[in-house]
Amino acid sequence: MQTSSPALCAIVPVDSFSNHLPYPSTFSFGLPTGNRKLKLSRLQAGFWESIRSGLIKNNSTQVIEQTSSSQEDEEPLPEEFVLVEKTLPDGTIEQIIFSSGAEVDVYDLQALCDKVGWPRRPLSKLAAALRNSYMVATLHSIKKSAGEELTEPNNEKKLIGMARATSDHAFNATIWDVLVDPSYQGQGLGKALIEKLIRALLQRDIGNISLFADSKVVEFYRNLGFEADPEGIKGMFWYPRF
Amino acid sequence: MQTSSSPALCAIVPVDCVSNHLPYPYPYPSTFSFGLSTGSRKLKLSRLQAGFWESIRSGQNNSNSTQVIEPTSSSQEDEEPLPEEFVLVEKTLPDGTIEQIIFSSGAEVDVYDLQALCDKVGWPRRPLSKLAAALRNSYMVATLHSIKKSAGEELTEPNNEKKLIGMARATSDHAFNATIWDVLVDPSYQGQGLGKALIEKLISALLQRDIGNISLFADSKVVEFYRNLGFEADPEGIKGMFWYPRF
Numbered sequence: 001m002q003t004s005s006p007a008l009c010a011i012v013p014v015d016s017f018s019n020h021l022p023y024p025s026t027f028s029f030g031l032p033t034g035n036r037k038l039k040l041s042r043l044q045a046g047f048w049e050s051i052r053s054g055l056i057k058n059n060s061t062q063v064i065e066q067t068s069s070s071q072e073d074e075e076p077l078p079e080e081f082v083l084v085e086k087t088l089p090d091g092t093i094e095q096i097i098f099s100s101g102a103e104v105d106v107y108d109l110q111a112l113c114d115k116v117g118w119p120r121r122p123l124s125k126l127a128a129a130l131r132n133s134y135m136v137a138t139l140h141s142i143k144k145s146a147g148e149e150l151t152e153p154n155n156e157k158k159l160i161g162m163a164r165a166t167s168d169h170a171f172n173a174t175i176w177d178v179l180v181d182p183s184y185q186g187q188g189l190g191k192a193l194i195e196k197l198i199r200a201l202l203q204r205d206i207g208n209i210s211l212f213a214d215s216k217v218v219e220f221y222r223n224l225g226f227e228a229d230p231e232g233i234k235g236m237f238w239y240p241r242f
Numbered sequence: 243m244q245t246s247s248s249p250a251l252c253a254i255v256p257v258d259c260v261s262n263h264l265p266y267p268y269p270y271p272s273t274f275s276f277g278l279s280t281g282s283r284k285l286k287l288s289r290l291q292a293g294f295w296e297s298i299r300s301g302q303n304n305s306n307s308t309q310v311i312e313p314t315s316s317s318q319e320d321e322e323p324l325p326e327e328f329v330l331v332e333k334t335l336p337d338g339t340i341e342q343i344i345f346s347s348g349a350e351v352d353v354y355d356l357q358a359l360c361d362k363v364g365w366p367r368r369p370l371s372k373l374a375a376a377l378r379n380s381y382m383v384a385t386l387h388s389i390k391k392s393a394g395e396e397l398t399e400p401n402n403e404k405k406l407i408g409m410a411r412a413t414s415d416h417a418f419n420a421t422i423w424d425v426l427v428d429p430s431y432q433g434q435g436l437g438k439a440l441i442e443k444l445i446s447a448l449l450q451r452d453i454g455n456i457s458l459f460a461d462s463k464v465v466e467f468y469r470n471l472g473f474e475a476d477p478e479g480i481k482g483m484f485w486y487p488r489f
Contacts, residue, residue, distance in 0.1 A: 121418070125417040125418065126417070128415070128416050128417040129415040129416070129417035129418055129419075131416075132414070132415045132416040132417065133415050134379075164415075166413050166414060166415050166419065166421070167379070167413060168375070168376040168379045168380050168411075168413050168423070169375050169376070169378075169379040170372040170373070170375040170376035170379065171368070171372065171376055171423075172376075172413065172421075172423055174413070174419075174421050174457075176415070176418075176419055198485060207488075208484065208487075209484065209485040210421075210459065210482065210483065210484050210485070211482075211483055212457065212480050212481070212482055212483070213480065213481050213483050214478075214479070214480055215478070215479030215480065215481070218481050218483070221483050222483075224485075225485050225486050226483035226484060226485050227483060227484055227485075227486070227487055228481040228482065228483045229481065229482065230484050230487040230489050231461075231462070231487075231489045232461070232462030233459050233460065233461055233462065233482065233484075233489070234459070234460050234462070234465050234475040234476065234482060235457065235458075235459055235475065235476065235480065235481060235482020235483075236457065236458055236459070236460050236465070236468050236469075236473040236474060236475045236482075237455065237456065237457050237473060237474055237477050237480075238445060238456040238457070238471075238472050238473050238474075239472050239474070240455075240474055240477040240478075241454075242477050242478045242480070
């Protein structure tokens with residue numbers, strides 16, 4: 001899929017969103033449609049703008065976005081899709097694949113955690129944590145040499161990012177373990193990971209999305225729409241061992 | 243089940259003799275920061291419980307007919323699993339009725355009872371189907387029930403009043419992290435240390451399942467309550483964050 005100029009994504013102008021609320025005002029759970037959808041669209045418009053402008057330098061990068069933002073409300077996010085595709089100088093094509101339903105090889109995850117410098121955790125516990133997460137979102141890189149198909153088994157498929165969420169499947173979700181391979185950082189992939197994870201959670205009507213952010217990444221999450229200590233609500237840990 | 247004329251003495255192990263001896267070899271390298279760090283936190287847990295039971299006992303010295311029934315001693319929690327259900331408090335009311343407060347970590351919760359309790363504490367209504375799903379998909383649901391029996395009858399008889407008076411639940415990945423949600427105690431039963439008992443037992447049960455990271459989000463008004471139970475806000479600058487909160 002070669003392009004000579006970046007593909008234009010069909011972003012619906014934010015002005016056309018209505019503020020019509022289908023729920024009675026006392027109903028404070030579930031999706032408040034007007035305000036947050038508007039913010040989600042603005043978030044995504046801003047996000048894709050930054051991805052596109054960052055990629056304009058490189059004419060061989062194509063951003064593949066699902067048609068338009070307005071469709072999120074109607075069509076479910078596909079479980080797996082190509083986030084970014086680029087052609088490297090040597091002719092190799094690399095695709096970054098987002099998935100919310102992929103099997104994660106616990107050894108691959110362990111290796112990725114090592115790469116970002118996290119302390120080792122028992123593999124059996126890692127496996128249990130993955131198994132018992134409500135959602136596990138991953139980024140994989142698939143590379144193929146010029147002339148081959150990307151689906152051929154001898155092509156390199158590498159885990160380069162992950163984020164997972166626990167949930168009660170009804171009201172609350174908490175995001176844990178967000179990581180992106182250091183060689184792939186700085187390209188907006190972490191933002192994409194979280195943004196897609198949030199979208200998938202919202203589509204399942206999980207209205208309360210939370211996380212605990214190290215002081216160094218509070219700004220990162222603020223830029224994605226997260227707010228620290230809203231109305232004085234404090235995140236607390238029992239006898240933390242930090 | 244008659245109570246004695248003076249409050250039963252609970253077998254609380256004096257904190258001085260809780261040793262710092264780690265009962266089993268600690269096989270993990272020092273870089274392993276997950277899992278139970280036995281020395282410090284167990285000591286804190288024992289002190290927490292000793293302090294807690296002290297406050298329960300001293301608060302009840304006024305009434306000679308209140309008996310605190312603790313599963314043997316705190317030190318046994320390390321070896322024996324917390325029973326799934328046990329009597330937390332038993333008291334004889336002025337009219338001779340006996341009331342037991344039962345803690346359970348495995349009870350079925352009637353979603354209508356829960357809705358009624360949420361109404362009592364003034365929480366906004368939530369759809370019953372979602373409440374049911376939330377209970378079903380929580381890693382642990384801890385409850386407090388009150389059972390009353392008139393003088394002369396058995397407590398297990400079906401016509402005795404069994405009422406849901408408290409709940410707390412936790413979501414978890416079953417390995418590393420748990421987050422506590424929806425903590426509530428019937429207003430008529432507040433102020434007696436039952437909320438503290440609920441959280442304290444929930445924490446014990448989670449620790450016994452080797453869930454080392456126990457978190458929650460506390461309204462500003464209850465931050466102190468949880469601090470007194472061992473929770474710390476923003477440790478090392480870690481901030482709790484919500485996506486576009488609708489508060």
